Amino acid sequence: xxxxxxxxxxxxxxxxxxxxxxxxxxxxxxxxxxxxxxxxxxxxxxxxxxxxxxxxxxxxxxxxxxxxxxxxxxxxxxxxxxxxxxxxxxxxxxxxxxxxxxxxxxxxxxxxxxxxxxxxxxxxxxxxxxxxxxxxxxxxxxxxxxxxxxxxxxxxxxxxxxxxxxxxxxxxxxxxxxxxxxxxxxxxxxxxxxxxxxxxxxxxxxxxxxxxxxxxxxxxxxxxxxxxxxxxxxxxxxxxxxxxxxxxxxxxxxxxxxxxxxxxxxxxxxxxxxxxxxxxxxxxxxxxxxxxxxxxxxxxxxx
Amino acid sequence: xxxxxxxxxxxxxxxxxxxxxxxxxxxxxxxxxxxxxxxxxxxxxxxxxxxxxxxxxxxxxxxxxxxxxxxxxxxxxxxxxxxxxxxxxxxxxxxxxxxxxxxxxxxxxxxxxxxxxxxxxxxxxxxxxxxxxxxxxxxxxxxxxxxxxxxxxxxxxxxxxxxxxxxxxxxxxxxxxxxxxxxxxxxxxxxxxxxxxxxxxxxxxxxxxxxxxxxxxxxxxxxxxxxxxxxxxxxxxxxxxxxxxxxxxxxxxxxxxxxxxxxxxxxxxxxxxxxxxxxxxxxxxxxxxxxxxxxxxxxxxxxxxxxxxxxxxxxxxxxxxxxxxxxxxxxxxxxxxxxxxxxxxxx
Amino acid sequence: xxxxxxxxxxxxxxxxxxxxxxxxxxxxxxxxxxxxxxxxxxxxxxxxxxxxxxxxxxxxxxxxxxxxxxxxxxxxxxxxxxxxxxxxxxxxxxxxxxxxxxxxxxxxxxxxxxxxxxxxxxxxxxxxxxxxxxxxxxxxxxxxxxxxxxxxxxxxxxxxxxxxxxxxxxxxxxxxxxxxxxxxxxxxxxxxxxxxxxxxxxxxxxxxxxxxxxxxxxxxxxxxxxxxxxxxxxxxxxxxxxxxxxxxxxxxxxxxxxxxxxxxxxxxxxxxxxxxxxxxxxxxxxxxxxxxxxxxxxxxxxxxxxxxxxxxxxxxxxxxx
Numbered sequence: 001x002x003x004x005x006x007x008x009x010x011x012x013x014x015x016x017x018x019x020x021x022x023x024x025x026x027x028x029x030x031x032x033x034x035x036x037x038x039x040x041x042x043x044x045x046x047x048x049x050x051x052x053x054x055x056x057x058x059x060x061x062x063x064x065x066x067x068x069x070x071x072x073x074x075x076x077x078x079x080x081x082x083x084x085x086x087x088x089x090x091x092x093x094x095x096x097x098x099x100x101x102x103x104x105x106x107x108x109x110x111x112x113x114x115x116x117x118x119x120x121x122x123x124x125x126x127x128x129x130x131x132x133x134x135x136x137x138x139x140x141x142x143x144x145x146x147x148x149x150x151x152x153x154x155x156x157x158x159x160x161x162x163x164x165x166x167x168x169x170x171x172x173x174x175x176x177x178x179x180x181x182x183x184x185x186x187x188x189x190x191x192x193x194x195x196x197x198x199x200x201x202x203x204x205x206x207x208x209x210x211x212x213x214x215x216x217x218x219x220x221x222x223x224x225x226x227x228x229x230x231x232x233x234x235x236x237x238x239x240x241x242x243x244x245x246x247x248x249x250x251x252x253x254x255x256x257x258x259x260x261x262x263x264x265x266x267x268x269x270x271x272x273x274x275x276x277x278x279x280x281x282x283x284x285x286x287x288x289x290x291x292x293x294x295x296x297x298x299x300x301x302x303x
Numbered sequence: 304x305x306x307x308x309x310x311x312x313x314x315x316x317x318x319x320x321x322x323x324x325x326x327x328x329x330x331x332x333x334x335x336x337x338x339x340x341x342x343x344x345x346x347x348x349x350x351x352x353x354x355x356x357x358x359x360x361x362x363x364x365x366x367x368x369x370x371x372x373x374x375x376x377x378x379x380x381x382x383x384x385x386x387x388x389x390x391x392x393x394x395x396x397x398x399x400x401x402x403x404x405x406x407x408x409x410x411x412x413x414x415x416x417x418x419x420x421x422x423x424x425x426x427x428x429x430x431x432x433x434x435x436x437x438x439x440x441x442x443x444x445x446x447x448x449x450x451x452x453x454x455x456x457x458x459x460x461x462x463x464x465x466x467x468x469x470x471x472x473x474x475x476x477x478x479x480x481x482x483x484x485x486x487x488x489x490x491x492x493x494x495x496x497x498x499x500x501x502x503x504x505x506x507x508x509x510x511x512x513x514x515x516x517x518x519x520x521x522x523x524x525x526x527x528x529x530x531x532x533x534x535x536x537x538x539x540x541x542x543x544x545x546x547x548x549x550x551x552x553x554x555x556x557x558x559x560x561x562x563x564x565x566x567x568x569x570x571x572x573x574x575x576x577x578x579x580x581x582x583x584x585x586x587x588x589x590x591x592x593x594x595x596x597x598x599x600x601x602x603x604x605x606x607x608x609x610x611x612x613x614x615x616x617x618x619x620x621x622x623x624x625x626x627x628x629x630x631x632x633x634x635x636x637x638x639x640x641x642x643x644x645x646x647x648x649x650x
Numbered sequence: 651x652x653x654x655x656x657x658x659x660x661x662x663x664x665x666x667x668x669x670x671x672x673x674x675x676x677x678x679x680x681x682x683x684x685x686x687x688x689x690x691x692x693x694x695x696x697x698x699x700x701x702x703x704x705x706x707x708x709x710x711x712x713x714x715x716x717x718x719x720x721x722x723x724x725x726x727x728x729x730x731x732x733x734x735x736x737x738x739x740x741x742x743x744x745x746x747x748x749x750x751x752x753x754x755x756x757x758x759x760x761x762x763x764x765x766x767x768x769x770x771x772x773x774x775x776x777x778x779x780x781x782x783x784x785x786x787x788x789x790x791x792x793x794x795x796x797x798x799x800x801x802x803x804x805x806x807x808x809x810x811x812x813x814x815x816x817x818x819x820x821x822x823x824x825x826x827x828x829x830x831x832x833x834x835x836x837x838x839x840x841x842x843x844x845x846x847x848x849x850x851x852x853x854x855x856x857x858x859x860x861x862x863x864x865x866x867x868x869x870x871x872x873x874x875x876x877x878x879x880x881x882x883x884x885x886x887x888x889x890x891x892x893x894x895x896x897x898x899x900x901x902x903x904x905x906x907x908x909x910x911x912x913x914x915x916x917x918x919x920x921x922x923x924x925x926x927x928x929x930x931x932x933x934x935x936x937x938x939x940x941x942x943x944x945x946x947x948x949x950x951x952x953x954x955x956x957x958x959x960x961x962x963x964x965x966x967x968x969x970x971x
Contacts, residue, residue: 137664144947146905148901283787370867408864417960431871
């Protein structure tokens with residue numbers, strides 16, 4: 001789990017906004033985001049890479065199942081724009097397929113993390129008192145164990161598949177959104193409209209979702225983008241440690257770490273394409289997250 | 304409760320502003336925060352600057368203290384004593400701030416560094432400008448805290464801001480601003496963050512300090528009551544411009560500008576009948592990024608006519624005189640209102 | 651402050667307890683039950699029964715937990731049949747090395763990140779800020795193992811400046827060849843700096859926007875005075891809390907680094923244990939590391955309480971944690 005994620009809970013989630021804008025808040029935020037060139041660039045990169053990974057194979061057919069040892073580690077050239085890897089798979093095609101898995105796991109894990117975290121945090125914040133204290137201590141306890149250590153253990157017990165990876169990564173990642181949403185819930189539960197809903201007899205789950213969660217949507221969205229970025233790095237680390245998914249499936253992290261075995265042979269096309277893909281995607285998501293943060297006015301930090 | 308008047312034998316105004324324009328650059332537009340403001344304050348005199356939020360009075364205060372952001376462009380002149388403050392480099396500005404011009408901000412809670420002791424913060428300006436040693440600054444700070452009415456000043460020196468009440472903190476802020484005995488004191492909403500009783504005490508303090516130290520004071524506020532008893536002259540601002548100015552009693556007693564009149568009307572008085580509707584000025588202040596022709600108050604003015612929308616009203620009343628009563632209105636209160644749909648300019 | 655500390659300590663205690671519960675749950679997630687998982691697939695039912703009896707695994711769950719917990723507190727973290735040693739002695743060898751590696755890296759990271767973050771904040775939105783921000787951004791987004799391997803490739807292999815492997819053996823041998831520590835420390839430090847300087851930059855920018863800075867400027871203070879006498883102290887307190895919160899993150903990075911450089915710490919230990927399915931060691935590491943971060947975080951909060959006069963005096967010093 002990244003530092004960004006952890007420090008998200010430190011700085012203080014919400015600052016009193018500027019004077020109420022004349023436009024609908026959604027519009028204002030959209031425009032603020034659109035004004036942020038870096039954030040828009042990030043979004044463009046993410047969209048481009050997603051299309052590359054999912055639509056690419058429809059246009060550029062390669063065989064990613066059967067190995068062709070005769071064609072192993074060929075340099076980039078005609079027929080193989082990015083060369084081939086150590087078992088003869090076309091590298092460009094592999095990059096696309098690997099991208100699919102990377103993005104699937106990242107989005108999936110982020111979704112799991114957000115879902116779990118929001119429900120847990122909103123409930124804890126809304127309930128307050130002892131229940132809140134206990135729920136948050138559980139979060140603290142899980143946070144105390146470094147993600148990679150926990151994941152190594154879980155990966156030995158549960159055989160990794162894409163679904164398993166999503167669940168396992170998501171399960172370590174839900175803690176920060178829980179903390180964040182709990183913070184929001186704590187401040188929101190004293191707002192008049194929440195108290196009004198309570199006195200009207202609205203049932204707690206409805207209050208939690210209709211009022212608290214919807215008003216924390218900014219914090220949640222921002223954290224969701226950072227979750228995706230983190231998940232990509234986490235899966236890459238797991239693949240490097242040999243705990244990822246087995247071939248012929250692959251992801252960028254696995255491609256990078258496999259390729260690194262050949263650094264001394266100078267096969268740059270085995271490392272730089274997946275490596276740069278990872279860095280680009282993580283940077284892009286971080287930029288989007290920052291842009292969203294600015295647009296929602298959640299932090300006085302960024303310039 | 305005598306309003307402070309100009310000191311006898313003063314050799315001209317200590318603070319003199321001439322045709323000040325302040326533009327602040329935003330991402331996509333420019334805010335004309337202050338337009339063509341001219342005023343003077345003599346030693347020992349208090350001038351009140353009144354207006355609603357967003358009228359530019361705080362920007363004026365910041366401009367006078369040389370604290371405008373780098374995105375601000377100033378034109379015109381600001382003179383403190385003999386020195387010209389506009390267009391001057393950062394180093395000179397630093398020499399002026401704290402030594403020649405002291406400024407007290409609105410919120411005493413946030414104006415003080417929470418992790419620094421009171422004594423250090425009060426004495427800071429003395430160490431910066433007069434090169435005082437730590438002990439000398441401490442002694443001076445204790446004296447200053449005594450002057451502003453803090454009980455047991457020597458004990459307060461080592462305390463932290465959160466240990467004091469709001470009123471005490473504001474006294475500390477005032478002490479810090481005045482420790483170098485500056486010629487000019489700018490007080491930007493000094494009592495707004497305080498409760499009513501404390502407000503009165505702080506205002507009394509200002510009076511007393513002015514008698515003791517004789518600085519020229521600019522009291523910036525949206526509360527006309529604060530100005531009424533304290534300032535010898537008042538300057539009413541609207542949309543960054545001067546609406547009306549003059550001796551307080553005259554301006555409040557016989558206001559000429561329609562805005563001033565409206566402000567005075569909206570003050571709740573004892574005589575107001577119990578179920579009468581409260582008068583509020585309709586509409587909202589104008590957008591300062593637009594280049595307005597004509598009088599900025601026209602859209603909300605009950606006496607506006609066609610000319611108000613096209614031409615900015617020239618100064619009327621006692622022309623040019625620093626102490627005289629002056630206003631910018633095509634249809635001042637003393638003249639009859641034009642007919643509602645009059646299309647020709649009135650007299 | 652006493653009240654604040656008492657509250658934080660009791661919270662930490664509860665968290666530690668919960669960490670132990672989590673480990674206990676993990677123990678029972680093991681395939682085939684703890685006994686079979688630890689003893690191996692060739693274990694006979696007699697072995698399993700004996701093991702269960704010995705380790706108190708034959709009663710109701712709460713009793714099991716109690717038995718296990720008291721064992722842990724008295725130093726019994728289990729026995730590794732793979733390494734043929736008690737888990738506690740393996741940990742005792744490895745833990746100091748990881749602490750050393752992580753400790754040095756964090757200290758270095760802070761010493762570098764604070765000035766860098768300060769610099770970024772002061773030069774905000776100018777070209778140097780953009781350059782430094784871009785570099786830290788990219789560094790932050792690069793998988794740690796790639797950073798490590800790139801460092802090895804350039805500095806060890808091509809330039810022969812530092813060895814590519816860390817010193818093995820006892821703790822004392824670590825100091826025998828300091829140059830072998832350079833690359834591992836550099837890896838963790840680089841990745842941590844990238845994250846920390848961003849945080850310092852935000853923190854400083856936050857402080858610079860505060861009213862007391864405006865007040866100080868209005869007294870005639872210049873940038874240097876403002877930064878050094880006012881901002882730094884206030885901007886650094888959150889950094890102390892950051893240190894406490896980021897311990898798990900740093901330890902994850904340390905794990906990868908240990909694997910790459912073959913550094914004999916607990917990260918490499920758990921990795922090897924995973925390959926050999928040495929569950930007692932894995933659980934022992936997770937428990938100890940989890941407990942360490944709780945304690946570390948508590949220490950950071952204590953230091954923060956000492957530094958911030960508001961907390962020192964006040965009753966309710968919690969800042970939204």
